[in-house]
Amino acid sequence: MQKLFTSRSTRSVVLFLLIGFGISYLSAKDSNTISGHWEGQIELPGQTLGINIDFFVNEENILSGDISIPLQGAKDLPLSEISLTGKKIRFKLPGVPGNAAFTGEISEDGRQISGTFHQSGQDFAFQIRRAVSKAAKVKGTLQGFDAFVSQAITDWQVPGLAMAVVCGDEVVFKQGFGFRDMEKKLPVTPKTLFAIGSSTKAFTTFVLGTLVDEGKLDWDKPLRNYLPDFELKDPFISQRITPRDLVTHRSGLPRHDMLWYNNHKLTRKEIVRRLRYLDANADLRAKYQYNNLMFLTAGYLTEQLTGQNWENAVRQRIFKPLEMTSSNFSVRQSQQSVDFALPYTEEENQLKQIPFRQIDLIGPAGSINSNVEDMSHWLMVHLNNGTYKNKTIINSATLADIHTPYMTTGATAKHPEISQPDYALGWFSDTYRGHKRLHHGGNIDGFTALVTLFPNDGIGQVVLVNKSGAELPEILTRHATDRILELEPINWNSEGLERRKKGKEADKEAKATKSMARKKGTKPAHCLDEYAGDYEHPGYGTLSVRKVKDHLEFTFNDITTPLEHWHYEIFNALKGTDDAFENMKLQFRTDLKGNVAAVEVPFEPAVDNIVFTKQPAAKLFDARYLKQFVGEYDLAGRAIRIDLAGNILKLIVPGQPPYTLVPALGDEFVLKEYSTVSIRFSLDKNGNVQALLLRQPDGMVTARKKNE
Incomplete structure (x- = not known):
């Protein structure tokens, strides 16, 4: 039951609305008299309660209707026992105590119904007027908007764009602009697939929300209740962190994106296991830090709770019930479609096509590809309290929790008309010119996306662009919102273009x-x-x-980048075929023995440089190579021996336990039992082993190999 009005003690009415259905058969004339959208109010003591009523007449002249009460969050509740006799109309609210009903009369011009609302012996005046539906109004505000978009994609040098606007459960705008393939001049359509990037995050929290509904997950219980082996570097955080912390960017861990970026070899399970080796820079819940790895972990959590991979969980719990038939999880799948956008970026004021970036590994944080037709269904379920086509997909209370901000971002407001953002569960939350707004962008190589909800206004928008780092989705969303909400216009486009101009000047400098x-x-x-x-x-x-001709190059996650010497032991990354690491500085370290022992890379600027330790040469682990060192050596008249056990060398000194030789830098071995003692083998010009050199803190001695 749903409580809509205040109690009788305040001389108002309590309505408990239950679902029920009533039908009435009408003549064609009567159908025209009553069908349509009506708006008005019930005059309660000390309060005017707004109501919206819709009457529907089907092809068989059967009349039905529903009522919405915005102040109470009640939407499309069905009416019953609707009767129309001449100008007299009566209808009931089914299942409501006190026989709640409306009786009224249609005005002579057919534009108004006035009468009485009855309940439990009390009568209250009501009046409703024929009105244009909200969706029709919104559609009207967007007249000419397509021309604005067409000009904007030229102003912003955007190849192609698709946009949809939803009002309640109706699509009021859906259109493609520009090209999905510039070379072939293939146009963008509402069915064109784009990568939506981090707008994926809300899908992950939605799936987790359905698991909350099923009693399989509690947002606020320790994550180790569900993932017993989960571990971060800080053991205290490891014990306390919850699923809610994962999806609100408050884990204490900065991004560490280079761990997953372009990584096609690891599994999500392996990535989660490696989190224990990453440096944090804040305590749990102390600081907002956007983190894709935590959303990957949330996706892995989904997999453990459902027994299926994250992709299938999203497919079954979102795509299928929302009829998102074109959406997928990999750019490889998109390219098999007949209608997909190519990725572009801007270089030197020119658009350039770039390769697709496959990010399947980080899927729960950003790998979904979709079109505005499918995404309009996604907007609807959020605008309709978790229902789609009268079917509950997620409980309304759970969805409201997902939409509730739990972490301040600490960001300052960028514009006086827009508040500083907080973070909900997979959504940013702020106020736009006095209206509550939920939104999340998405940026991945060659694509930009923005999904926006105005839940209190029943409006949702999605903009998809095939260009890296495009500002246009935000510009279009603001412009459309100002039209729809009938706000005083702000020239967001001019402001944005001026900001872009200054940004390009700064980049040039x-x-x-x-x-x-x-x-x-x-x-x-x-x-x-x-x-x-x-x-x-x-x-x-x-x-x-690796050394290549006269320069070095480095390879990380299958991205190879040339290096130039910058100064001292620092090398600068140049632009390679993949420019992901361009201008990054690598600093090499030398150990006490004079070997190049490590390299520092600023893969995560929020913590100290990531230190990669140089590994001994691979040949030192190869039994075939090590076999040549086996034999007896003369150490100052004393026989010692080198043996081979598998691919491990052993030093045998009479009267002492065997020593294990551990491969080290500079083709040396250190004694596992005495790390200050090392051995290096000496070869003649023909590559034959002559001696071993035993280095100790007080000097080095030579043991010559005996002929066998």
């Missing part, structure tokens, strides 16, 4: 002055060959450095 921070006249401490090798970090994995 930064590029021209980049080398000013470079110390001239320096050179590397080592020859380039010595920097080459594989470097490891327990969280980030492997970074490989």
Whole structure:
């Protein structure tokens, strides 16, 4: 039951509205008299209660209707026992105590119904007037909007764009602009697929919300209740962190995006396991820090609770019931469609097509691809308290919780008409010119998306663009909103273009002055060959450095980037085929023995540089290579021996336990039992083993190999 009015003690009425249906058969003339949208109010003591009533007449002249009461959040509640006799009309609210009913009379011009609302012996005047439906009004405000969009995509150098606007459960605007493929001049349509990037996050929280409805998840219980092995570097945070913390960006962990970016080798389970090796920079819930890895973890949580992968959970719990038939989870799938947008970026004021970026691994944070036709259904379920076509997809209370902000971002307001944003569960929350707004953008290589809800106004918008980092979705959304809500116009487009112009000037200056921070006249401490090798970090994995002709290049997550010497032991990343690391600085470290031992990379600027430790040469783990060192050696008249156990060398000294030789840098081995003692083998010009050199803190001695 749903309580809509205040109690009798305040001389008002209590209505408990239950679903019921009533039909009436009308003549064609009567149908024209009553069908349509009506708006008005019930005059309660000390209160005017707004109501909206819709009467529907089908092809068989059967009359039905529903009532909405915006102040109470009641929407489309069905009416019963509707009767129309001449100008007299009567209808009831089914299941309401006190036989709640309306009786009224239609005015001579047919534009007004006045009468009495009855309940429990009390009578209150009501009046409703024929009105244009809200959806029709909104549609009317967008007349000429398409021309504005067409000009804007030229102003902003955007290849193509699709946009949809929803009012309640009706699509009032849906159109494509520009090109999904510039070379072939293929137009964008409402069915054109775009990557929606981080707008995916709300899908992940929605799926988790359905698990809350099923009693399988509690947002505020420790995550370890569901993932017992979950571990971050800080054991205290590991114990306290909850599912809600994962999806509100308050874990204490900064982004660490380079762990997943372009990573096609790890699984989500393996990524979650590596979180324990990543540095945090804040306590739990102390600071807002946007974090895709936490949303990946939320997706992994979904997988553990449902027994299916995240993709299938979204497909079954969202795509299927919302009839999102074109949406998918990988740009590889999009490219198999007959209608998909190519990705573009802007370089030197020119649009350039770029490769698709496959981000399947980070799926729960950003891999969904969709079109505005499908996304309009997504808007509807949020605007209709979790229902779609009269079917409940998620409980309204759960959806309201998802829409509730739980973490302040700490950001300042960018405009006096827009409040500073907070973060809900997969949504940013703020007020736009006095209206509550929920929104989330999405940015991935070659695509920009923006999904926006005005829940109290029943309005939703989605804008999809095939260009990296485009500001246009926000401009169009604001412009459309001002029209729809009949607000005083602000020239968001001119403001944005001016901001863009200044940004380009700043970028030009930064590029021209980049080398000013470079110390001239320096050179590397080592020859380039010595920097080459594989470097490891327990969280980030492997970074490989190779010498190619006269320069170095590094490879991380399958992205190979050329390097130039910058100054001292610092090298600068140049633009490669994939420019992800352009202008990043790598700093090499030398150990006490003079070996290049590590490289620092600023993969996460919010913490200290990520340190990758250089690994010994792979040959030192190869039994075939190590076999040549096996044999007896003469150490100052004393026989010692090198044996091979699998792919591990052992030092045998008579009267002492065997020592294990651990591969180290510089083709050396250190004794596992005495890390200050190392061994290096000496070869002659023909590559034959001559001796081993035993290095100790007080010096080095030579043991010559005996002929066998």
